[in-house]
Amino acid sequence: MSVTVTSVKPILLVEDDPDDERLCVRALKQSQLVNPVVVARDGQEALDYLFGSDDGSREPAERPHVILLDLKLPKVDGFEVLRRIRTDPRTETLPVVILTGSKEDRDIVKGYGLRANSYVVKPITFEEFIEVVQQLKLYWLVLNQSPPT
Amino acid sequence: MDGAVHEEMPRDALPDARLRTANRRLAWRSAIDRARLTATDERTFLQDACQSATALGGHQRAWVGLVMPEQGLVRTVAEAGVEPSRPAGSATAGIDFSVGEDAFRLRVEGEQGTTFDDDELVALREIAADLAAGIGSMRDRKAKAHVDAEFRRVFEQVAEVLFTLAVEPGPIYRFTSANPAFEVATGVPVQALIGKRIDEVIPEPSLSLVLSKYAEAIATQRIVSWREVTVYPKGRKVGDVTMRPVFAPDGTCTHLVGVVHDVTDMVAAEDELRRLNAELDGRIQERTRELEAAVKELEAFSYTVSHDLRAPLRAINGFSQALLSDHHEELDDEGRDLLERVRAGSQRMGSLIDDILGLSRVSRAPLRRERVDVSAMATEMLAELQQQEPHRVVAVRVEAGLVAAGDAALLRVLLQNLIDNAWKFTSKHPAATIEVGAKATPDGQAFFVRDDGAGFDPRYADKLFGAFERLHSRAEFPGNGIGLATVRRIAGRHGGKAWAEGEVQKGATFYFTLAQGAPE
Numbered sequence: 001m002s003v004t005v006t007s008v009k010p011i012l013l014v015e016d017d018p019d020d021e022r023l024c025v026r027a028l029k030q031s032q033l034v035n036p037v038v039v040a041r042d043g044q045e046a047l048d049y050l051f052g053s054d055d056g057s058r059e060p061a062e063r064p065h066v067i068l069l070d071l072k073l074p075k076v077d078g079f080e081v082l083r084r085i086r087t088d089p090r091t092e093t094l095p096v097v098i099l100t101g102s103k104e105d106r107d108i109v110k111g112y113g114l115r116a117n118s119y120v121v122k123p124i125t126f127e128e129f130i131e132v133v134q135q136l137k138l139y140w141l142v143l144n145q146s147p148p149t
Numbered sequence: 150m151d152g153a154v155h156e157e158m159p160r161d162a163l164p165d166a167r168l169r170t171a172n173r174r175l176a177w178r179s180a181i182d183r184a185r186l187t188a189t190d191e192r193t194f195l196q197d198a199c200q201s202a203t204a205l206g207g208h209q210r211a212w213v214g215l216v217m218p219e220q221g222l223v224r225t226v227a228e229a230g231v232e233p234s235r236p237a238g239s240a241t242a243g244i245d246f247s248v249g250e251d252a253f254r255l256r257v258e259g260e261q262g263t264t265f266d267d268d269e270l271v272a273l274r275e276i277a278a279d280l281a282a283g284i285g286s287m288r289d290r291k292a293k294a295h296v297d298a299e300f301r302r303v304f305e306q307v308a309e310v311l312f313t314l315a316v317e318p319g320p321i322y323r324f325t326s327a328n329p330a331f332e333v334a335t336g337v338p339v340q341a342l343i344g345k346r347i348d349e350v351i352p353e354p355s356l357s358l359v360l361s362k363y364a365e366a367i368a369t370q371r372i373v374s375w376r377e378v379t380v381y382p383k384g385r386k387v388g389d390v391t392m393r394p395v396f397a398p399d400g401t402c403t404h405l406v407g408v409v410h411d412v413t414d415m416v417a418a419e420d421e422l423r424r425l426n427a428e429l430d431g432r433i434q435e436r437t438r439e440l441e442a443a444v445k446e447l448e449a450f451s452y453t454v455s456h457d458l459r460a461p462l463r464a465i466n467g468f469s470q471a472l473l474s475d476h477h478e479e480l481d482d483e484g485r486d487l488l489e490r491v492r493a494g495s496q497r498m499g500s501l502i503d504d505i506l507g508l509s510r511v512s513r514a515p516l517r518r519e520r521v522d523v524s525a526m527a528t529e530m531l532a533e534l535q536q537q538e539p540h541r542v543v544a545v546r547v548e549a550g551l552v553a554a555g556d557a558a559l560l561r562v563l564l565q566n567l568i569d570n571a572w573k574f575t576s577k578h579p580a581a582t583i584e585v586g587a588k589a590t591p592d593g594q595a596f597f598v599r600d601d602g603a604g605f606d607p608r609y610a611d612k613l614f615g616a617f618e619r620l621h622s623r624a625e626f627p628g629n630g631i632g633l634a635t636v637r638r639i640a641g642r643h644g645g646k647a648w649a650e651g652e653v654q655k656g657a658t659f660y661f662t663l664a665q666g667a668p669e
Contacts, residue, residue, distance in 0.1 A: 019464035026471065072456055101456045101463075103506065124462050124499035125492070126470035 043076025177206030199229035310409035336383030575602030601656035
């Protein structure tokens with residue numbers, strides 16, 4: 001099996017809580033991540049980043065390597081963002097990891113139903129948070145063979 | 150009329166005397182005929198007959214007795230005339246006669262000196278025959294009156310409405326009779342009813358139905374039954390009607406005989422029952438909606454707790470950690486210790502939130518009953534604990550063949566809690582025994598997990614099952630105090646219950662039941 005070199009394509013973090021955003025970015029940095037992290041603070045921002053703005057004033061930005069997607073988001077929620085990603089041919093194969101505070105079974109089921117690649121619950125302790133982010137990095141940025149773009 | 154007694158008397162030879170005697174006898178017989186019509190009972194009739202024997206028949210005395218063979222005597226039924234001085238030579242004649250089973254005796258005594266010759270004896274026999282016929286007809290009349298009275302009683306007292314209709318060409322149906330129940334039921338007076346046509350009594354729309362049923366009964370020559378709702382002066386009546394056609398020998402229908410069973414109250418009761426059922430149904434639906442709304446609200450609440458309450462905890466924990474690592478040099482030992490406590494506190498709150506959510510999930514998850522091998526489940530759990538802590542010396546006794554009908558996932562949570570507890574509360578003893586079994590209780594089969602560990606004060610046995618209730622300090626035994634609350638809730642969801650027995654340092658036994666097959 002071939003292992004890709006660490007990509008420098010960005011990671012898209014969709015997160016509305018500034019505290020969680022800061023903790024996540026901090027954890028990513030501590031895990032020696034070289035990829036730039038792009039943050040979208042609500043669902044609409046994430047969609048605009050991926051598909052360009054509705055009025056055509058902005059083109060789609062660079063395709064991310066992986067998306068870390070929160071579920072509870074202002075304007076457009078995480079499930080809707082995921083549904084749009086999966087129904088658009090440009091993004092349907094994009095790896096999406098749901099990273100959320102919800103441990104509810106129905107959210108997990110719904111997330112996988114919409115073809116999320118992983119579902120990860122944000123841990124409360126920072127040590128675990130770092131652990132989780134590191135594993136995500138290892139898997140999605142190192143081990144996993146991304147689909148050709 | 151047998152057994153004539155003839156007492157030999159001197160013979161009277163005078164022809165005009167004989168004529169007078171014959172006339173008197175005729176008068177007597179006419180009187181008997183009249184008495185037969187006027188008398189209301191046997192005794193009066195016989196009394197009248199005796200009276201006329203003395204008043205018209207020319208006898209001094211007349212007497213009728215009833216022969217009572219069992220007592221060997223003749224009881225006087227009627228008598229008239231004066232007690233004769235019975236001098237020698239007075240004439241007496243006795244005639245026996247019978248009516249049905251009863252034997253009577255007629256005795257007449259003549260004037261002193263008269264005698265009874267053969268002619269007179271023949272005449273007396275005729276008189277006796279008159280008396281027998283009179284008594285007989287009186288008895289027939291009485292019997293007939295009795296039967297009539299019984300029929301009338303039935304007709305008047307029966308709860309069912311009875312009536313007859315004459316069928317006249319047209320056809321016109323005319324009331325010929327109706328019992329008092331008809332009036333009670335309909336409020337139509339019977340007096341006013343007789344002779345009226347059916348269409349003058351029964352209003353539409355019942356009338357059309359009734360007429361078609363009458364026609365059907367006549368055409369098919371059968372009894373026809375139907376339920377009828379009619380508005381009478383007394384109100385709306387529901388009746389089960391049965392109508393029988395009566396035919397003349399030539400095949401024309403002359404009468405209809407109807408019976409109506411008033412089912413107004415019964416139908417009203419049925420309607421009321423239906424209404425109550427519908428109302429109950431509505432209430433159940435309403436309650437279900439309320440319950441569903443409550444469950445939805447609970448779910449929304451859990452979701453909020455799950456999602457939103459954890460976010461600030463992550464911030465508290467994460468930024469405390471950031472402070473500790475980024476500003477390590479600026480903090481002294483106490484400052485670092487305080488921050489560690491902040492982090493530990495947020496961590497504990499996180500685990501409490503997880504426990505609350507777990508408990509609420511137990512209440513919300515749908516229950517699926519299946520056959521669960523409790524023995525295998527318990528054995529596996531205990532083996533895993535032993536593997537995690539190989540230094541512990543615990544004798545494990547799991548009864549073979551324990552089978553429960555319950556939700557496998559929930560039962561696993563329940564059993565894990567009890568077995569974890571048993572393992573935990575025996576941890577301070579160098580050697581311990583943990584037992585899993587079942588026994589019969591008044592609440593049905595109860596499963597139990599028994600240990601010989603720390604036990605508890607039985608005064609607090611029930612407190613154990615409250616959420617976040619603990620009988621030991623966290624320093625002594627770790628835990629959030631949610632395990633037994635979960636156990637009780639899972640048993641409850643199965644329609645069963647959970648309870649505990651124990652003593653301090655003598656171990657504890659935890660029981661639970663699961664109502665067999667009953668839904669939640």
